[in-house]
Amino acid sequence: MFLSEVTNQAGTFFHLVPWAVLFPVIGLVLNMAFGRRWGEKGVALVAVTASGLAFVVAVLLWLSLRAHPEGAVIQVASWMTLVQVDWAFRVDTLSVTMMLVVGGVGTLIHLYAVGYMHYDVRYKGDPGRYSRFFVFLNLFIAAMMILVSGNSYLMLFVGWEGVGLCSYLLIGFWFEYDTHGRPSVANAQAGNKAFIANRIGDFGFMAAMFYMFAVFGTLNFDRIFAEAPAVAHSHPQALLVITLLLLLGVTGKSAQIPLYVWLPDAMAGPTPVSALIHAATMVTAGVYLITRSHVLYDLVPAAQHTVALVGALTALFAATIAVGQYDIKKVLAYSTISQLGFMVAAAGVGAYVAAMFHLITHAFFKALLFLAAGSVIIAMERAHHPLPEEGGHDAHHGEDPEGFDPQDMRYMGGLRKVIPVTFWTYLIAGLTLAGIPPLAAFFSKDEIIAETKAAYPLVYWLLVAAAFLTAFYIGRQIFLVFFGQPRSHAAGHAKESPWTMTSVLVTLAALAAAGGLLNWPQPYLAAWLGHTLGEVEAAGLNPVVAGTSATIAVVSLLLAWWLYGRRPLPTPETPDPLKALLGPIFRGMEAKWWVDELYWAVVINPYMALCRLSAAFDVWVIDTAVNDAAWLTDFVGELVARWQTGYVRNYALSIFVGVLLIFTYLLWR
Amino acid sequence: MVSTNYVLILSATLFIIGVAGVLTRRNALVIYMAVELMLNAANLAFVAFASAFGALDGQIAVFFVMTVAAAEVAVGLAILVTIFHTRQSVDIDSLHQLKG
Amino acid sequence: MSIDLLIFLGLALVAVGAALGMLFSRNTVYAVLFLVLVMLVLAVLYLILGAPFLALAQVTVYTGAIMVLFLFAVMVLGPQKLAEGEGPISWQRPWAFGLTALFLVEVVYAFAARVGGLGKLTCATAAAGSPAAIGKVLFNQYLLPFEVTSVLLLVAAVGAVVLTRE
Numbered sequence: 001m002f003l004s005e006v007t008n009q010a011g012t013f014f015h016l017v018p019w020a021v022l023f024p025v026i027g028l029v030l031n032m033a034f035g036r037r038w039g040e041k042g043v044a045l046v047a048v049t050a051s052g053l054a055f056v057v058a059v060l061l062w063l064s065l066r067a068h069p070e071g072a073v074i075q076v077a078s079w080m081t082l083v084q085v086d087w088a089f090r091v092d093t094l095s096v097t098m099m100l101v102v103g104g105v106g107t108l109i110h111l112y113a114v115g116y117m118h119y120d121v122r123y124k125g126d127p128g129r130y131s132r133f134f135v136f137l138n139l140f141i142a143a144m145m146i147l148v149s150g151n152s153y154l155m156l157f158v159g160w161e162g163v164g165l166c167s168y169l170l171i172g173f174w175f176e177y178d179t180h181g182r183p184s185v186a187n188a189q190a191g192n193k194a195f196i197a198n199r200i201g202d203f204g205f206m207a208a209m210f211y212m213f214a215v216f217g218t219l220n221f222d223r224i225f226a227e228a229p230a231v232a233h234s235h236p237q238a239l240l241v242i243t244l245l246l247l248l249g250v251t252g253k254s255a256q257i258p259l260y261v262w263l264p265d266a267m268a269g270p271t272p273v274s275a276l277i278h279a280a281t282m283v284t285a286g287v288y289l290i291t292r293s294h295v296l297y298d299l300v301p302a303a304q305h306t307v308a309l310v311g312a313l314t315a316l317f318a319a320t321i322a323v324g325q326y327d328i329k330k331v332l333a334y335s336t337i338s339q340l341g342f343m344v345a346a347a348g349v350g351a352y353v354a355a356m357f358h359l360i361t362h363a364f365f366k367a368l369l370f371l372a373a374g375s376v377i378i379a380m381e382r383a384h385h386p387l388p389e390e391g392g393h394d395a396h397h398g399e400d401p402e403g404f405d406p407q408d409m410r411y412m413g414g415l416r417k418v419i420p421v422t423f424w425t426y427l428i429a430g431l432t433l434a435g436i437p438p439l440a441a442f443f444s445k446d447e448i449i450a451e452t453k454a455a456y457p458l459v460y461w462l463l464v465a466a467a468f469l470t471a472f473y474i475g476r477q478i479f480l481v482f483f484g485q486p487r488s489h490a491a492g493h494a495k496e497s498p499w500t501m502t503s504v505l506v507t508l509a510a511l512a513a514a515g516g517l518l519n520w521p522q523p524y525l526a527a528w529l530g531h532t533l534g535e536v537e538a539a540g541l542n543p544v545v546a547g548t549s550a551t552i553a554v555v556s557l558l559l560a561w562w563l564y565g566r567r568p569l570p571t572p573e574t575p576d577p578l579k580a581l582l583g584p585i586f587r588g589m590e591a592k593w594w595v596d597e598l599y600w601a602v603v604i605n606p607y608m609a610l611c612r613l614s615a616a617f618d619v620w621v622i623d624t625a626v627n628d629a630a631w632l633t634d635f636v637g638e639l640v641a642r643w644q645t646g647y648v649r650n651y652a653l654s655i656f657v658g659v660l661l662i663f664t665y666l667l668w669r
Numbered sequence: 670m671v672s673t674n675y676v677l678i679l680s681a682t683l684f685i686i687g688v689a690g691v692l693t694r695r696n697a698l699v700i701y702m703a704v705e706l707m708l709n710a711a712n713l714a715f716v717a718f719a720s721a722f723g724a725l726d727g728q729i730a731v732f733f734v735m736t737v738a739a740a741e742v743a744v745g746l747a748i749l750v751t752i753f754h755t756r757q758s759v760d761i762d763s764l765h766q767l768k769g
Numbered sequence: 770m771s772i773d774l775l776i777f778l779g780l781a782l783v784a785v786g787a788a789l790g791m792l793f794s795r796n797t798v799y800a801v802l803f804l805v806l807v808m809l810v811l812a813v814l815y816l817i818l819g820a821p822f823l824a825l826a827q828v829t830v831y832t833g834a835i836m837v838l839f840l841f842a843v844m845v846l847g848p849q850k851l852a853e854g855e856g857p858i859s860w861q862r863p864w865a866f867g868l869t870a871l872f873l874v875e876v877v878y879a880f881a882a883r884v885g886g887l888g889k890l891t892c893a894t895a896a897a898g899s900p901a902a903i904g905k906v907l908f909n910q911y912l913l914p915f916e917v918t919s920v921l922l923l924v925a926a927v928g929a930v931v932l933t934r935e
Contacts, residue, residue, distance in 0.1 A: 646768030647858050648761055652691050653865060660872050667875055671777045674880045676818070679781045681876040683807070685869050686788040692865035695851045698797055698843060702804050705835065706788060709811055712823075719898075720818045725906045728820050728898055732907065735830050736918045740925035742835050746842045747932035753846050762856045 012064035014072040016057050017089040020099055020145045023053040028138035035131025044114040047134035051110045051141050055103030061096045069093060069531040073151050073222075080154075084218050088151035094532040097356060097525075098148035098288055101363045105280045106141050108504045112371050113137065113272035115500035119378050120270050122387050124174055124181060133173065133270065140166035144281055148288060153209050153219040156289070160205065160253065163282045168195040170273040171266045179268050179327075180405055190265035197262035201252015208245035211238065225295040232299040243296050243303035246289060247310065254286025255337045256314045256344055261596055263337055267329040271374030274329060279336045279370050280363040287340065287355055290347040294533060298350065305456065308348025312452075312462035315341030317593070319469035323476065323578070324589025327407050328373045331477050335433065336366055338466055342448050345459055351451035352533050353519070353526045358444035360525075361515040365432040365441055368508035372426040375501055376481060379419050379494035380406035404488060409480040410572040411491060416482040418494045423482050425505040430478050432512045434471035435553040437546070440515030446549055447519070450542040464552065471553040475560025476578075484568025676717040684710035697749055697759045701742070708738050777817070784810040795850050797843045801836060808832045820898035 027050025035043045065071060071092030079085050089095075113133065121127045143166060147159025172191030178184035209219060215231055215238045216224045232239050250256060255263035266278045277283070290297060290307060297304050315338045322334035339362050346355035384406060404411055416423040432439035435446070445467060453460040486492035496502065519525040563577045579586045588594070643654075683706060690703025712731045719727025753759055784807050791803035808831045815824035907915055 641768075644768050645858070646765030647861075648764070649692055649695075649861060650858060653861055653868075656688060656692065656865075656868065656872075660868055660875075663872065663875060667879055671774050675774075675777060675781075676814075678877055678880050679784065681880065682781075682785055682873065683788050685873045685876070686785070686792055688872075689865060689869040690792050692869065693862050694792075695856060696797060698839065698846065699791075699800050702791060702800055702839060705831075706791070706804060706807065709808060709831070712827075713811055713814065716815055716818050716820050716823060719820065725898070725902060728823055728903060729906055729911055731820075731823050732826065732903070733914065733918060735826060736922060739830060739835060740921050742838055743925045743929040744932070746838060747929040749842065750845060751932050759846055760851055760856075762858065765857070 012068055012072070013057075013060040014064055014068075014091045015074055016060055017074050017091050017149055018076050020054045020057040020061075020103070020149065021142050023057065024050045024138040024142035024145070026050060028135045028142070031131050031135045031138070035135065036128065038131075040114075040118060040127075040130050043131040043134050047138055048107065048110045048114065050138050051103065051107045054141055054145060055100070055107045058096060058099035058103040061091055062100060065091070065093055065096055065531075069528075071096075071532070075151075083154075083213065084220060084223075085152050085154045087155070089149045090151040090221065091149070092532040093528050093530075094288075094291065094356070095149045097360070097529065099145060101360055102141065102144045102148060102281050105363050105367050105508075106137075106144070106276060108507060109272050109276040109280070109367060109371065110134070110137060112275075112374075112501050112504040113270075115498045116272055116374055116378060117270065119382065119387070123381055123385065124177065129173070133170075136166055136169050136173070137272070137276070140170070140277060140282070144285075147285055151221055153212065153221070153224075156292070157205060157209065160249075160285060161202070163277070163285065164195070164198045164202070164253070167198075167266065167269075167277050167282055168192075170277060171269040173269055173273070179407070187268040190262075190268040194262040194266050197259045198252045201249045201259055204245045204248025204252070208242050208249065211242050211245065215242070221292070228295050228299055236300070239296055239300050240303055243293070243300050244306065246293060246296075247303065247307055250286030250289055250307075250344065251310065252286075253289075254283050254340050254344060256286070256310050256341065257317060260314060260318065260337050261599060264330055264333040264592070267327070267333050271329070271370055271377060274333070275367045275370030275374070278333070279366040283336065283340055284343065284359045284363070287343040287347055287359055290344065291352045291355060291533070294347075294350075294352050297347075304348050304350065306348070308345045308452070308456055308459045311341045311344030311346070311348055312459040312466070313341070314338070315345060315466035316462045316469070317341075319466045319473065320589050321592050322473040323469060324576075324586055324591075326409050327405075328376060328409050328412075328477065328481065329370070329407055331409075331473060332366070332369050332373060335369075335470065335473065338470060339366065339433075341466065342445060342463060345463060346448040346451060349452050349455035349459065351448060351455075353523075353529050354444065354447040354451050356529060357519050357525055358441070358448055360518065361432070361440035361444040361512070364508055364515050365429045365439075365512035368425060368429040368505060368512050369433065371501070371508065372422050372429060372505055375419065375422040375497045375505065376412070376415060376426075376494075377406050378497055378501075379415070379422070380412070380490045382495055383493040384488075384490040404490065406490065408572070409477065410569065410574075411488040412481045413484045413487040413491055413568060414482070415486075415491060415494060418492070419496045421496060421502045421505060425502075425509040426482065427478060428509045429512050430474045432515075433474050434557055435467060435549055436557075437550050438516060439513050440511075440518075442546075442550065442553075443516035443520045446542070446546050449549055450545040453542075453545060464549070467549055468552050468556050471556035472560050475557040476564050479560060479564035480569070483565055485570070487569065487572050673717055673721045677714055680710045680714040680717065682710075683707075683713065695760050695762050697752075697761045700761060701745055701749070705738060705742070708734055777814075780810050780814055784814075798840070801839050801843060804839075805832050805836050808836070815898075822898055822900045822903045 027046050030046050030050075031038075031043050038046070071090070073088050073090055075086050075088040077087040079087050117130055117133050121130050121133075140163060143159050143162025145159070147156055147163060150156040150159060168191045171194050172188045174181075175185075175188040175191065176183060178186030212224060213219055215235065216227055218224060228239065251259045263278060263283065267274050269278070297307065318334045318337035318341060322331050322338060325331045325334060339358070343355045343358050343362070346352075346358065384404060428439070432441045435442045437443075449460065449463050449467065452463055517524075563581075567577075569577075576586065582589075591597075687703045687705075687707035687710060690706065691700050694700055694703065712734055715727040715731045715734070717727075719725060749759065752764070756763060787803045787806040787810065791800045791807070794800045794803060808827060812824045812827040812832075815821075815827060
């Protein structure tokens with residue numbers, strides 16, 4: 001690339017958009033080919049550079065969009081001319097916003113993973129997997145860029161499947177262990193669960209695409225949106241079916257009821273994966289899909305109501321489960337589901353800017369929460385099992401006599417003194433999540449709640465309840481992890497993570513704290529996205545709603561302090577104080593409301609029974625029939641083969657007998 | 670002249686003697702000769718019909734049969750010589766490897 | 770009984786006898802000579818049936834060329850005597866004779882009793898089967914098959930050379 005080619009005649013960088021995909025692809029190819037030779041430092045340099053260059057491309061696109069907000073469509077190549085689908089990228093304010101989030105947060109998490117995976121591959125005892133991790137991570141960035149910048153539903157689907165594949169590969173990254181590092185197939189099963197749950201969602205997406213093609217004759221965004229009003233007039237049912245099928249896809253990818261069950265299990269992947277894929281970017285693809293398809297949803301109020309209700313129910317339901325978890329990452333996983341519920345609900349009531357706003361701030365603070373949690377976990381691991389290079393013995397494979405688990409919050413406590421940077425960043429992220437002003441999520445969450453209040457009271461109350469629980473569970477987590485006295489040897493002797501990890505935490509903490517400026521006090525984001533989403537009413541800060549939710553957050557945090565901070569748990573075995581207060585309800589929260597068990601009983605077990613029946617049918621009926629047919633053929637063959645003696649005169653005799661028979665027949669006819 | 674049927678009966682008799690030769694003899698050379706006999710029997714029938722119908726086409730057919738027979742004998746005897754070189758025998762029954 | 774029939778029956782007897790001689794003679798050289806006899810008789814019959822060209826061709830091509838080739842082969846391969854009726858499929862011999870006899874009976878019955886419409890053969894004129902007449906038909910009506918036959922003979926010659934090459 002020469003400098004003169006960087007900008008085209010119009011003075012924009014729009015034609016650079018394919019490089020947002022190509023840079024990560026180049027990085028992953030290089031690492032795939034030479035990763036083992038280059039060692040950890042080379043792999044890390046290539047991977048981070050690739051991701052960083054993708055982010056630079058996004059920034060250049062953003063600069064160009066400021067001058068030309070109408071955006072552009074960059075066609076790279078023809079794909080399926082018959083259905084009018086091309087390899088075309090769409091540069092507009094919505095896609096570039098997503099690209100900035102993906103590239104920015106993605107690069108930060110790459111940087112964090114450089115340090116994190118150094119320890120992780122050693123604890124699991126396979127340093128050779130370091131390069132593989134970054135290959136997958138770069139592949140993910142490439143697929144996510146395709147997802148957010150595609151110019152048709154089909155191209156979006158290509159990215160959609162690509163990120164799904166990366167998610168599967170990275171959840172099962174330690175496929176021979178379970179989450180505690182013991183040899184098991186649990187991680188591989190978690191990957192399968194995610195993959196299969198997503199397949200159900202993808203079925204919806206694909207069915208929606210097929211139907212769309214039947215109705216519109218194209219999958220191109222512009223043409224579909226242009227024809228949508230006419231179709232809404234002539235076939236209102238068609239649009240309803242399409243939007244609801246798309247919602248099924250959203251529930252799969254964005255972990256909404258009823259397909260959310262895969263996301264908590266997805267925490268089996270390394271922590272940077274949880275942060276990047278299962279919190280900040282991939283799971284928000286569903287929100288992006290609805291926002292991108294806003295023209296369709298705006299035309300079908302029934303679908304909008306369904307979306308809003310699904311989102312709000314998920315927000316509340318997941319928040320209740322988050323209250324009852326002990327695993328530091330499981331709490332965050334259910335928190336993610338809950339926050340995604342907020343975004344989906346916002347998209348459902350037509351508050352697309354609010355949804356995107358929360359998507360961005362959530363990407364910052366939830367990535368930070370996961371990364372800080374990863375820092376906590378690594379700190380616990382390092383204190384529990386020092387590496388050989390730190391004077392410890394060999395890498396362990398999970399032989400823990402006292403049942404110690406580095407992810408269990410009951411074994412933590414008092415960590416604020418030993419890992420201060422992690423503590424402060426975690427605190428900022430946690431307060432952001434809780435919605436304490438003036439941190440970012442206060443504004444974004446408030447905007448959602450304010451928008452729903454006007455549109456849909458039921459959704460409003462569900463979200464308020466979810467917001468209350470959100471502040472409570474994050475308060476509970478912070479008090480359990482960082483305050484009180486250490487409840488295990490490891491918690492008392494934890495060591496702060498290296499600078500590659502903590503610097504990322506500090507950067508993200510700054511973003512999480514200041515992210516609110518995006519849309520407040522000036523509604524910059526609303527105006528920016530308005531170029532793509534059409535003129536949107538800037539809701540502004542509703543003082544009543546803002547005051548209410550801030551009060552709720554503070555009260556909820558105080559409640560958490562009263563339960564967990566005032567009298568910290570003395571030992572890991574002490575029962576949760578909430579158990580005495582709520583009794584069976586807490587039992588339900590702890591057990592995730594038995595949803596997994598319900599799915600096993602209702603879906604999986606009957607399905608397995610059907611499979612066994614089919615297998616038996618196959619073995620006893622089909623195989624028997626086939627084998628018997630083969631035996632019969634063999635038998636007849638053996639019998640007939642005796643005729644073939646190999647003597648030519650014999651064959652001649654056979655021919656002659658045939659002639660004789662024919663002649664005799666003709667004679668006596 | 671004689672009835673056509675007599676000539677045809679003679680032709681059939683010669684033909685069947687040829688068939689019997691193919692079916693009963695083990696010497697590959699004799700089997701070839703029996704085949705030649707069958708061809709000649711067919712030729713006789715052709716000539717008889719040509720004479721009966723007063724048309725020359727039957728005789729032309731005989732001419733072609735003769736050329737084909739000459740070609741067949743040339744190649745067939747060559748094959749036989751080759752087989753004899755490898756097996757030292759003209760016994761057709763010794764060639765029975767191709768069987769089920 | 771006309772003189773024609775007598776001549777024909779005589780020739781037929783010689784032909785059938787020679788053919789049977791070929792069928793049953795142990796000595797391959799005798800078998801070849803018996804076959805030569807059959808072919809000579811057939812050449813005479815062709816003459817009677819008004820095909821002088823074919824009669825000459827029969828003598829030159831069959832008895833002259835083909836049978837000499839057979840004799841030559843016999844000399845190369847040696848006069849091996851094989852015990853007929855023995856060997857691995859001795860049961861075939863009685864079956865073969867029985868079935869061929871049955872076939873002969875059927876054919877004679879068919880010609881003698883069923884096919885009667887052909888009538889007597891006309892005594893052909895000398896010009897009918899003359900070389901000139903044959904040549905006219907052969908090089909007008911049957912020119913293409915004739916040329917194809919030449920290719921066939923060429924291929925056969927090449928094939929024979931290739932097969933017998935050491």
